[in-house]
Each structure stands twice: as C-alpha cells, then as structure tokens.
Amino acid sequence: MMNRCGLITVQKEPVPLKSIEVELEVRDHVATVVSTLNYQNKEDKAVEAVFVFPLPGDAAVCHFSAVVGQKEIVAEVKEKQEAREEYDDALSSGQQAFLLEESEQSPDIFSMKVGSLAPGESASIRLEYVTELAVQADDGLRFCLPAVLNPRYQPQGSEGASVQVFSVPASLVPYTLCFCGRLFSPRPICKVESSCSLDPLQYLNTDQTQATVKLAAGHKFDRDVEVVIYYKDAHQPTAVVEAGQTSAKTGSLMGDPVVMVSLYPEFPPSVMSSVDSCGEFVFLMDRSGSMGAPLNNKERHQTRISSARDTLLLLLKSLPMGCYFNIYSFGSSFQHIFPQSVEYSQKTIEEALKKVEEMEANLGGTEILEPLKHIYSQRCIPNQPRQLFVFTDGEVGNTKEVLDLVKKNSGSHRCFSFGIGEGASSALINGLAKEGGGHAQFITGTDRMQPKVIQSLRFALQPTVKDISVIWDLPKGVSVTVLSPPITSIFQGQRSLIYGQLSGQSSEAAEGSVTLKYIQAGRPSQNQLHFSLKPAEDTGLDAGFHQTAEMPCTGWHLESIPADLG
Template sequence: MNCGLLTNKNEPVPLKHIEVHLQALGHVATVTSTLQYVNEEKRPLEAVFVFPMPSGAAVCQFSAKIADQEIVAEVQEKQEAREQYDDALSSGEQAFLLEESEESVDVFKLSVGSLPPGQSAAVTFIYITELRVEADHSLRFCLPAVLNPRYTPAGTSAGIVSEITSSSTGIPYSLSFTAHVSSPNPITKVESKCPLEPLMYLNTDHTEAKVSLCAGHMFERDVELYLYYQNPHQLTAIVEAGAPTAQPGSHMGDPVVMVSFYPEFPESVMSSVSSCGEFVFVMDRSGSMSDMMHDGPDAQERIECARVTLLLLLKSLPIGCYFNIYGFGSDYESFFPKSVQYSQDTMEQAVKKVKEMRADMGGTEILQPLEHIYKQPCIPNHPRQLFIFTDGEVGNTKDVLHCVRSNADFHRCFSFGIGEGASSALITGLAENSSGHSQFITGTERMQAKVMQSLRYALQPAVIDITEDWSGVSFTRLSPPIKTLFHGQRALIYAQLKGEECQKPDAKGKISVRYRLRDQDVSDTVHFSLKPAENSGMAIHRLGARSLIRTLEKDEQDDGADKEALKARVVELSKQSGVSSSHTAFIAVNKGSRQAVKGPLVTRRIPTPMLLACTMKSSRCMGVRMAAAWCVTPACASVPDSDGGFDMSPEISEPPEDPLLQLVSLQKASGCWEMESTLAEVFGRTEKELIEQIPEQVKPDVWATLLALIWLHGFKIDAQVEWQFLAMKAVAWIRTQKVVNQSECVRVGNALLGCQVKEDALGI
C-alpha cells in the first residue's frame, strides 16, 4: 500500500520542487527551504507531512504563499495554536500549523489546511543549526534525505514520530541547493559526496565563498557539505547586534556573542591510553538492522557490519579492563550476568556469541536495557563507558535521554547512528547528556574506523575542569556549562551581552577559557570587538535562545521541578525569539481566504522517493528503507514493519574473507599471535615457510607477532585507525619477551613478506 499525502483513493498530492539555501557563519548555519506543491484534485485538501531536522536545530520562521498571497506564521502556545487552526478550518479559512514532535526534537509535522482545488502552494521554512565537527577538522552540514520508521514501544502514546513509515511512490520533483559561507578565518575548501559547482570566493581574503549543488541531483541520499577553515583550533568570538525593533534588555534586543572552543590535543596526549574501564557494548538487534548499509553493489547488512565491528572492539580492549555486551529489540539480553574481566577465556566466549548475533529481536526498545545497566554497581577505578549501536528508530527518544541524563555522573556514552535516517536527536542526545561522543555511519563509510576512533577517545585523557573568565563585558550565559571535551570535539558558548559598554564604538571584550588536559593546565584567550557583525539574520541570537530553551526543557523533567514556571519561561522565550520549542507551535491563518468548504476536507500525506534496501531470501523482503526529502517525509504505510511482526533476520554468515579481519580474529587477548596455518594464509605463505625462517633464539609466537606487525604496517597502513590498538597490545607483549635479535627479525620478516618496514615504525 502506498503512503504519503494520499486521498481516500490513494492518490498523492504532488511535490514539484524543493529549493534550499544555506547561510553558514563560522560554526553555525541558517537554512531556508522552500517546497512547492499543487492540489490537482477537485476538492480542498488538508495536507499533512512529517520531516526530519538535524539534532540541535530549531525552526525560527515559517511562511506560505498561495497564489500571490503570502502569510507568515507566528509562534503561540501549542494548544492555543491547535485550537486556532481548527477554528480556521471550520470557518473555511486557509491555515498552517507547524509543531515539534513530543517524542523526538528532530521531527516536525506540518498541517496545511484547506488548499483549494487546482491551487499551488509554496511553503518556506527557515531553521538554524550548529555545524558538526568531523575528525579531519571540517564542519559538516547534512540535508537529510532519509527518515526511518520509528518504533514506538508498547504502552506509549502514538504521536508524530509513530506516523513515519515507508513509501514506494516515485515522485518527479527537483532540488536546487546553494550555500553561502563566511568565517572569521579563511575558507580553504568546500567538499561534498555529491557533485558541486566550482567554489567561488567572494572577497580577496577568502573569508566568504559560494557553492551550489550540480543540477540534476536526484536526492536519493543525504546531501552532505564539508567546510574547511584555516586555524580550526583558534578560539574565535562573533558578536551579533540585537534586533532594532526589540526592547533593549530583552533577549532579542541586546547583543549576543558566540565563542567557538575547539581545543588542540598534543601528540604526547594522543599517544597515551588507559588500561582501565568498564566497557559495555549495547547492540541494536531489531528487525531493521537487517537493512542494508547503502544501496551499492557491495552493501552489507547493518547487523553484519556491527558484528565485524564488535569483533574488532573485543580484540582491541586493554588487558585488565571489564566488559559486557547487550543485545536489544523488543526485549534485551546480555552475554554475561555482569561485566567480566577481560581475558583470553572471556574474550573467546564473547567472540563466539558475537558471531551468532542476528537481527531477530523485534522492535527497538532501548530504554529497558539502559535502565538495567544503570542499576548494576559500578566497578571501582574502572569508569563505565557505554558504546551504543542503533539505527535510531525509536519513538520514546525523550524518555531515553532523560534516563541517560539522570545517570550522567556514573558513565559516558559513545553512540553510533547506523545507516541513513538514524535519529540525530537520539544519537547526539545520548552522547551530549553523558559527556560522551557521537558518530554517524552512512553510505559506504567503514563502521570500524569510526568506532575505533571513539574507542581512542574513551581511552585517552579528555579536557576537564573547564572554566571561563570574561573581561570588559557584563553578560548572561545562555548555554550550559561545558563539563568534558574529547579530542575532536568543539563547544559553542552563547552569552547575552549587557551594559552601556556595549554601546561604545571602540569597546572590546575578552574571554579566557582555562582547562586541564592530562596533568597540564592550559589557557586560550580571544579578544573581540563589541561592534557587532554585519547582518547575520539573528542566527546567533536564535541559537542562544534554542540552547537556553533546551536547558529549561530538560530541567522540567527533573523531580521537584516547578514545571509550570519553567514552561511559562520556555513559551515566553520561544515567542520572543521565534524559535520552536516543545510547548509552542507556528500558526498561520489566511484571513482573506474565507470560503465555504463544500464537503469534508480530505487528509493527504506527502509521498517521497523510496530507497529500497531489500534482500530477497526465500521470496521474502528482508528490509525496507524509506527515503525522504529534507522537509517532506511520508507518514503512513502498511508494509510489514521491519521492527516487528515477522522474522526478518538474515542467515548467519561468517565474516567476509578479508585478510585484515582474519588477522584480527587470530590475535590473543594478551596481544600476541601464535604460529598456525591460518595465520600463514593471511601472509600468503605456508606455515612451513614461516617456521623455516625463524631467526635463532626466537620463540614461534614472538616470530608470528612480529610478522603480524610488519604485515599490518606494510600492507594495511591506510587502515591504521582500525588496528592501532591491536598493534599497541602486540608491541607491549613483545617488550615483555626480551627479544635479543629484534633487528634481525625485522630484516628477515620484511624479506619473507615482501615489505620494507623500518624497525622504528613498529614502535618496538
């Protein structure tokens, strides 16, 4: 059955065109998206569509143009807005209602009331968002093309999120995308996985540039843009003037400053790792994990990628730590009753069970296993670190994040969104609420590389004891305090500037950020002019308001909170700044459209393109993925839910015959390899050839381990991020063996394997 904006005869309301403009200012962005529709039916419609938003984004403006008349929405308390919308429809007026999902802040629903027959409508959204920092120091903007079906646990109310499912309807609409980038530091390049027109610099110092998506993009996957600036670790501050029409002293009337804090980690810190910790791996085993990672020819199922990644993680853990593995779906199970010490025996038990993992546990109820984990007593001197893998298809995101935040003092969470469409609110929220780190694995990206990067964060020292010293300004802080930052993480600090000194033309401000990294005290300082930046569309004011609104909304969930007072403050700030919240909605009514409605309004759901990730096994579809244009997502379907009802588990398959993975699987928990025929096969040799070349006074396991290190450095150096911890364990083990003729071993090993690896490169 088709879905989307459908008539009672399953006929869709056509989406004709999407036009998107990105305005990037340093580390933040304003996005304007216009969608053009036509009602080709003979009766008025009430159109409904659901769309995804980046986590941390907030809608700040919404308007609609029908024929030649434009109406602009205003922010009202949510229930009042709903009542006004219903009253408008019953009076024959055109009306629009835009509201945030009550289950997840990254999903919005728009209701378009009384679209006349044969009439076109252009709907425009403007939203603001912070740009995500990537491992190579670029800033990532993502225009989501996919919003997966969300699983709503039994006993919870069905809302906006639960309406989202798949559609197979083909939609012939077009997309245009343009980005304008400006930064305090020069822009070095802009990249994308999608074809771009050449980058055009707009000034001589390269602090402004423009780029567009090539014509003809089909929007079958996310549009990702990567912005590169010079001196990315430099502390920067941007001041934005208040709105001329706003009351001085109010949030929108005073200047607001945004400070970007992105600390640099010295190599000495990067190379140090801890051997302590309790590592709890929480794996999504719902039916949707049998979907494909992408639609390319070499795509793997999500659960298969997860199995390989878990194997690599198990081999990379340090001796002396503790670990456990949970699988969850409609229910949950753990490998061990409680976390066990890492040893050869416990590692082998876990590896065997990992190879048997299937996507066979129904729905996606992540709250229960988290609550169970938090009830387990912590192990002294072993900080608890959760690694959560999920395709993010849950309907009770806010409940999950509240649970994580309530236990934030006892753990850190490293979260991984698997596949297109994972909920950014869930994945980033898990990390943000526990001072952890989040990653998204999409398209052909290797899950192993990103997960091992996060393991390094978990084992390395982090920036702690962060304090700020402001000079020359009076201010009110809008963003929450920064507790912890890992390597590669950035924090944005928002503050409302007050006082008469802001009015002086030559006024200066200064902020010093002090922090502790390993055993060193570090301080970064930036001087900035209080003269505001040129017209920036109030993006910084609105992001500051959004930050404060999210903090107030979190405070509402705490026991003993004055919920009514907090709600009133959220509503006031939301209406003043025009930024969406959980307690407000955008409402627009076209007063001049009053027409008698003949017959009932027909509700339609906007259809969107379909990404089919189906593997046919025994004539059964093993998984369905739904693609959605950024602002347009289907909201109904009756295909078998990939998270329940049917056993959609893949056949258990052995890991692919990848030599690197074969080598990984053969390493012992201590870090060594033993001499055996399967190891020789990885090297393209026979066991006899390896044994015949053993230098004198060298034990077979030492020789095997040295050969493994030479092979890794000689043939797999491009994947070093994946095997770095395996190598560190191997080097540490070799040092305990007191090898007397190490240089001779490396020379013979190079000759045997056909490599030219230098001894000092091995770190032994």
C-alpha cells in the first residue's frame, strides 16, 4: 500500500502552498538548510492541514518556528506522546499550534501538522536543519532538495499501512521556489554543478574560498534540485575548529570549542596493487512498480528500471574472474537467477546478462525484507568475502526494520547501495551502506553513472581494513571528548568526519594532532593531521558544527504553543 505525501487537510483536501524559500549554507563538508514555507487557506472555513516532506536521513533539526497572523510559534523538543497531547489540547481550546514529527519507520520522512488555519489566513513556517554532504565518485559534495517526496510502500500488515496522504505531481506544483546558497571552505571552491540552471558562481574573496550560488530565473520546481560542489585538493585532510558560544556555559557542548576533522586515507601503492580478485558478489534488484517511473523529470524516456539494469550490467561485466556471484530481484515477492552463488565464468555470466536485460518493473510492491533474510540465511563461501549490492528507488515504509536487519548481519558482509532516480530515500540508501560498512551512491542521470559504479566496485575489491583507531595528541591541559560514532570502514578516497569537543586550555602550545591508524592487507598504515586549537578570527566557518556534532541523536519531535510576538 502506498503512503503518499503532500499538503492536505484531515479530509484529504489539498491546501495551497504559496511559496518555498530555501537558504543553503555549506561550511566545508557540512550544510545548514533553512526552509521557509508560506501557506494560505483560501477556503471559506477553517482547515486543519498536514504537510509531509523529506529531510536527509541523518539530518539534525535545530530550529522550527512559524508566524500565523500576529503570533509567533517557537518549537520545543518534547516526548512524542506528550507533544501530541499538547497539540490536541491547544486545538480543542481554540489555540494555534503546530506539530512536527519524524516517522517511526523512516527517519527521512517528517510530517508537520499545521493546525487550524482560519479562512484567508496565511502561515509562514521556518525549518532549519544541519546535515553532512555525501562525497561523490568524482570528489564532488552532493546536496539534493527533493521536489516531491516519493510515495513510500508500506508492506502488508505493517503499522501505518492504512495511512493515505495524497501528493501534488511535481510537474503541476502550484507554488514557487527561491533557492540560494553560500559556500565557505578552507580550500578554494573550483566549481558548482547542478541538475538545474544556475546563475554564474559569484566569489566573495580573492582566494575563492567563499562564494554564492542561486537558481537561474524562471526555474520551475518540477524536478529535484541537485547541487554538486567541487573543492581544490579535495582529498587533502582538513580540521576546522569552531569557538564555543560566549553565552553558553564553559564545559558544555555549546560553550566549548568543537573540532571537525575530515580524513581521506592515503593507502600505500603496495596495498592498492593487492586488491582482492575474489569475493562473493550478491546483487539485489528492485523490480517494484515504482521502478517503472522516469529516472528524472528532465529525461522522462529513461526509467529507473532501465538505469538500474545498465548499472548492474556494467558491474557484472567488471567482476574479476574466479569470484562468485548471484542476482536477486524483488517486488511483492522475490526471485533469484541461481539457487546459490556460482563461480564467475563465460557460461554463467552470459546466462546472467541475458536475464538481467529482460528484467522489468513488474513485481508489484517493495518487499525488501524477505529477500534480504534469504540472502543472509545462505552460508558464506570460505575465503570469498560477501559483498551485497542493492539497487532501489527506496520507496519503502519500513526503513528502520530493514536497516536493523543489515546491521545485525554486518559481520558477515559489506553492503553497497545505489539510490535509483530522483527522490530516492537518503535514509534507506545511506543507512544500508552505513550499517553494512559499505558505500552509497545516487544515480539520478546517465552522466555520472559509470564513475560511480566503478568506484563502488573498486571499494568492494579493496582488502578489509582492521583494527581502526583514532589517536589524539593534545598539549597538557587540553582534552577531547569524541562526539562521533567509531569509524567502522575505510576506503581509498572516502571521507570520514570526526567531531570532538575540546576542553581546557594550554599555555604551552596552540596546536594538536589526530592520527588514524589501521591494518590493511596485513600492513599497518596511518594518516596524521595537525590543526590549530584556536579558531581563526574570520574563517567563515563559525557556526553549524556544534549542532552537527549532535547528529547521532535522533527522534526530534517538535511541538509548540502560541506566544505573542514581542
């Protein structure tokens, strides 16, 4: 059953959304996004409205407010049930209230109850969140603003399967979009590319470390706005220190400095030349009905299933001789080409290629759990590390259950995921790779598909990294509290971000260092980065990291009660 999204009343009638304004601020690898949504009730009666919209799966919501008439509403973070009860109480007493909740099944779906809007009344809603930008195969940092959140398939019998929320087709959206971005980096900004027309990049200083970008005039919000940012010397590790807020208490997260370390391990040539030529490669292809939709709204002749087929065919033709492989496809049910993984040979690959070319989006819903359970039930082949590649548009409603299963089996395989088409669920695609110790890619067009595919395969063929440790060297009197989860996987050219809260002061030195150590292919390796403990007076990197450092904390449930302006 489909759980569709859009702006509706509780009677499933559409409510006009007049305009959206989005301000993007990118500081090195972290983005702060401020969205302002403007509504107006054009009915002759009051309406209670709901807006369901997407956020990146790892985003941290840091501000939510609304202005309705002469009243401002500022959000408070509360337990979900308490927030719902206060929202209902506010409405029943005739007060204005908003309620923002993260979906229990998929952390990139937020539903916002806009409350009761009087006839002709307008509402302006401001939502701010922080997220890390994913690194692409060509070293670019990807930001995506989905035009319309894709319908999510709810497996039969699951909670929420009866929820019906209708959407406005992206090509018919009745509102306007204003989008602009400010970019700040320790390194020069080389260029910015987009799936949409942009005005020329405007640099704000001579060393080109600060710039602005915005959509060209006349843009219609009929497709995802994908922006890819390129820095000079992209693989150079960096460390940025943000000073604590003067108004916050020293010793607290907001009061102490926070350092963000970006590491790109440089593997020795001797290690890179000894990549594995073996392995068990299991491919899982989404053949649900939604995969028959266009890959993007610009090239509507290209469907998601045809792009997934092309991606899989390229991978199959690139596998090393002597490895093992199998191909599963799924919808409401699942199929496999071979009863169990077979050795890669001329005969087996020809049979597989023929069957892949015949695959269509004709298997119904998106039931991904059962094929995953079947794959994990198969015994691993000795000395053939299992690598799982998943191709899906991510239209599932039980994301959390899927990720829990992958995490449970993370010790027996690595998982590489491909989000096919615009609007693919970032929570599912990134979550599969994160929990499975692999890497995620998004295929939204044919232009960047080949380098992304080859990069993921190269990652899969790299020897497993073991005994990963992060060691801090700080002067006497200074200590660090690491706020990031442990690094579980390292690939050549893949970024790892580490956040640390710095406490104390030192009169001896103003510099610290962090060293990443690991063992790969039996060889010890390390990468070291030195950084200043005192943030520069004007680096342009003076906000956002404190909030980003808190991103492992999830479950923001925002509820607010009215407060008069002033």
